[in-house]
Amino acid sequence: MFRQDKVAWGLVLPFLAIEFIFVAVPLGIGGWMSLHRVDFLVVKNFVGMQNYWDVINSPAVLNSLLLTAVFTFFALFFTFLSGFSLALFLERDGRLQVFGRAVVLVPFTISMLIGSMLLKWIFSREGGLMPLALQPLGMADTSILADPSNAMGALVFNAMWRDSAHAMILLMAGLKSVPLQLYDAARVDGAGPVRRFVRITLPMMRLPILITCVRLILHFANILTFPLILTGGGPNDATNIIGLQLYRTGFQDFRLGIGNAFALIVFVVNIALIMVVIRLFRAKEESQA
Amino acid sequence: MNYQGRILIRRGVDVVVTVVIAIICLFPILWGLSTSLKPTRDIMAYPPKLIPETISFDHYRTLWDQNILHYVMNSALVSVFTIVACLLIGSLAAYALARFRFKGKGFVMVVIVAVMSVPISSLLVPTFSFMANVQLLNTRLGLVLLYTAYELPMAVWLLSAFFQTIPVELERAAMIDGYSRLQTIRRVVLPLSRTGLVAAGLFVLTFTWNDFVVALVMTTNDSVRTLPIAIYNFLGYYGREWGPLTAGAMVSIIPLIVIFVLFQRYFLSGMTGGSVKG
Numbered sequence: 058m059f060r061q062d063k064v065a066w067g068l069v070l071p072f073l074a075i076e077f078i079f080v081a082v083p084l085g086i087g088g089w090m091s092l093h094r095v096d097f098l099v100v101k102n103f104v105g106m107q108n109y110w111d112v113i114n115s116p117a118v119l120n121s122l123l124l125t126a127v128f129t130f131f132a133l134f135f136t137f138l139s140g141f142s143l144a145l146f147l148e149r150d151g152r153l154q155v156f157g158r159a160v161v162l163v164p165f166t167i168s169m170l171i172g173s174m175l176l177k178w179i180f181s182r183e184g185g186l187m188p189l190a191l192q193p194l195g196m197a198d199t200s201i202l203a204d205p206s207n208a209m210g211a212l213v214f215n216a217m218w219r220d221s222a223h224a225m226i227l228l229m230a231g232l233k234s235v236p237l238q239l240y241d242a243a244r245v246d247g248a249g250p251v252r253r254f255v256r257i258t259l260p261m262m263r264l265p266i267l268i269t270c271v272r273l274i275l276h277f278a279n280i281l282t283f284p285l286i287l288t289g290g291g292p293n294d295a296t297n298i299i300g301l302q303l304y305r306t307g308f309q310d311f312r313l314g315i316g317n318a319f320a321l322i323v324f325v326v327n328i329a330l331i332m333v334v335i336r337l338f339r340a341k342e343e344s345q346a
Numbered sequence: 347m348n349y350q351g352r353i354l355i356r357r358g359v360d361v362v363v364t365v366v367i368a369i370i371c372l373f374p375i376l377w378g379l380s381t382s383l384k385p386t387r388d389i390m391a392y393p394p395k396l397i398p399e400t401i402s403f404d405h406y407r408t409l410w411d412q413n414i415l416h417y418v419m420n421s422a423l424v425s426v427f428t429i430v431a432c433l434l435i436g437s438l439a440a441y442a443l444a445r446f447r448f449k450g451k452g453f454v455m456v457v458i459v460a461v462m463s464v465p466i467s468s469l470l471v472p473t474f475s476f477m478a479n480v481q482l483l484n485t486r487l488g489l490v491l492l493y494t495a496y497e498l499p500m501a502v503w504l505l506s507a508f509f510q511t512i513p514v515e516l517e518r519a520a521m522i523d524g525y526s527r528l529q530t531i532r533r534v535v536l537p538l539s540r541t542g543l544v545a546a547g548l549f550v551l552t553f554t555w556n557d558f559v560v561a562l563v564m565t566t567n568d569s570v571r572t573l574p575i576a577i578y579n580f581l582g583y584y585g586r587e588w589g590p591l592t593a594g595a596m597v598s599i600i601p602l603i604v605i606f607v608l609f610q611r612y613f614l615s616g617m618t619g620g621s622v623k624g
Contacts (some may be wrong), residue, residue: 064527065448072439072498073454076461079495080469086479087472098478146363153364159610160368163375166602168556170574171595174581175374178381178588186377186394218370271463279465281559286581300467307471308563316471324468331463 084324087317095314108318118319120294121302128209128298129277132216136273139217140224147225148232158225165222172219173286177202180211180287205295208288212296215283220276224269231265232258267338271331278330279323299323375599382406382592389589405593412590414597417576424486424572425554428493432501432550433543435494440505441531445514458499466496470563477564484567492564493554501546508542509535544612548605555602573598 091108094101112118147157164172180187182200201207235258243253259266281300284290290297290305303323307316377396381389385402388395443454473492474483482488512535520530536543558574565571571579577594584590 061446062448062450065442065446066450068438068442068446069450069454071435072502073457075435075491075495075498076457079473079492080461080464083469083473083476086476090472090475098475143367146360153360157364157367160364160371163603164371166552166556166606167375167599168558168574170556170558170578171598172374174577174591175378175595178592179374179377181586181588183390183586189393218374275463275465279467281467286578303467303471304563307474313471313475317475320468320471324464327463327465327468 084321087320090314091318091321093314095312095317097311098313100314104314108315109322111315112319112322117294117297118299118302121297121299124209124295124297125278125299128212128216128280128296129274131209131213132220132277133270133273135213135217136220136224136277137269139221140269141228143221143225144228144232148229161222161225164219169219169282170286173215173283176211176215176218177287202288203292205292208292208296212283212287215287216277216280220273223276224273227269227272228262228265231262231269234265235261263338267335271334274330274334275327278327378592378595381588382596384589386587386589405589406597408590409593409597412576412580414573414576414594417571417573418597418601420486420571421555421573424489424493425551427486427490428497428554429547429550431490431494432497433505433547436498436501436546437505437509437531437536437539437543439498440502440509441535443502443506444509445517458502461496461499462503466559470559474563482564484565484570486570488564489561489570489572492560493550493557496560497550497553500549504546504549505539505542508539508545512538541612544609548609548612551605552602555598 090100092103092105094104094107143157143161147154147161179185180201182203187201201211239257239261240253243257248256279300280298281304284296284298284301285304288296290301303316303319306312306319310316380396380398382405383401383403384395384398385400385404388398388400439454442448443451477483477488477492482491516534516538517530520534521527525533556574557572558578561572561575562578565575577591577598580591580594
């Protein structure tokens with residue numbers, strides 16, 4: 058290839074400049090503000106780590122951290138499972154599969170706001186379809202979104218409904234990279250479909266599975282739109298997950314000093330999460346090697 | 347059972363499973379469409395009718411009276427400018443990554459991966475403070491710049507994978523004919539990359555057209571608000587009146603579906619990752 062440092066730098070400079078100004082600088086300002094008392098955008102005196110202590114010692118934050126862990130776990134579990142099943146089922150290039158893929162992509166391509174709103178309408182007690190469907194089970198009077206554990210279930214369903222396609226795309230790209238000869242060889246050796254899946258597909262897919270898990274975890278752990286629209290964080294804060302709590306601290310209470318400290322903690326937790334997931338996969342790989 | 351019979355059964359199971367998948371995926375949207383076309387009194391009717399008995403465009407008229415066109419225009423403007431910015435800046439950077447070995451290439455890759463994995467929600471509060479300081483809150487330009495920053499890494503990633511599939515010899519020939527590097531990019535590389543550019547553009551479009559969170563935080567002034575924010579405000583304003591709300595949902599969904607049907611081919615090839623071919 059060509060080797061011309063100056064030309065190359067000229068070409069990537071606009072890109073780097075945009076990322077610097079609109080991602081790195083805000084993070085820097087956020088870090089600075091997090092160390093000060095801030096009254097509605099006016100930065101007052103330096104308070105050191107006080108804002109961080111306030112966030113960590115807040116029961117509301119701890120509650121939402123716990124809820125986030127619960128939501129992320131179940132959302133990841135169900136979305137990954139359904140995404141992987143869809144990828145396996147729709148992988149071939151038949152007419153049926155092309156149709157299936159297009160259909161699964163629809164919830165993913167419409168806005169999270171719209172998707173959550175339409176689900177809210179279906180779950181709604183007045184005129185909604187879900188209560189009607191539950192009537193034969195004698196549960197007609199239960200409003201799904203008014204019961205804490207059902208509301209969390211609805212939130213997980215919302216995640217799965219929209220993001221299965223997300224997982225499917227990433228995993229399908231991985232499936233396509235598994236050499237077909239391996240399957241043929243296994244078949245010749247008499248390995249059944251389950252054995253082929255466990256012994257070939259899963260090991261060959263380690264990296265795509267890792268990427269999918271990391272992306273889904275980051276997405277779910279930081280989600281704001283689903284709870285904001287579907288449940289409003291309720292009932293009784295039962296679905297007030299961390300993204301929503303962060304939004305409220307910053308933009309409903311306008312506590313920007315604390316909000317920035319909170320945001321940076323979330324940021325660091327995210328990085329830690331990525332590292333833990335990657336570690337887990339590495340450890341497993343080494344134990345198998 | 348004979349072989350053919352088993353194939354037939356298998357095929358039948360495949361069809362049934364696909365239909366179930368389609369119902370789960372599409373039902374909320376079709377139910378929304380149906381609701382948006384019902385007269386108000388039929389919406390709460392018990393038992394609910396899946397297909398409206400009388401079709402009414404009342405709810406769409408309500409939206410029209412709420413000046414919905416203004417918000418659609420805002421969304422369209424912001425989307426178009428973001429797409430142009432992402433493709434322009436993105437293709438330059440992508441070209442450098444695809445064709446040059448230079449000092450700092452690793453750094454650029456780190457920036458791409460880092461920005462792609464930074465969750466926007468943890469950026470919102472600091473970015474709000476920053477945008478307020480540089481007077482970019484409540485401007486369409488501010489939204490365009492933020493969306494560009496958030497979507498550029500993805501665009502660079504996709505385009506650079508695409509550029510790698512274009513033979514270098516074509517560029518060498520053009521440069522021997524006296525084209526400068528930028529002319530070569532403009533006259534040779536970009537025209538050959540139409541598929542990649544469309545795929546990247548569609549990615550950016552789905553983000554900018556659908557974004558709710560960034561626009562919610564960065565705009566408080568009604569004149570610059572985008573469609574999702576308008577619909578969110580309707581949610582507060584109309585409460586449980588699902589007629590206008592579902593009509594708004596359809597106004598947001600339909601343009602995207604039309605565009606996707608038109609460009610479907612490009613999108614699916616872009617979706618399956620960097621291995622796009624022309």
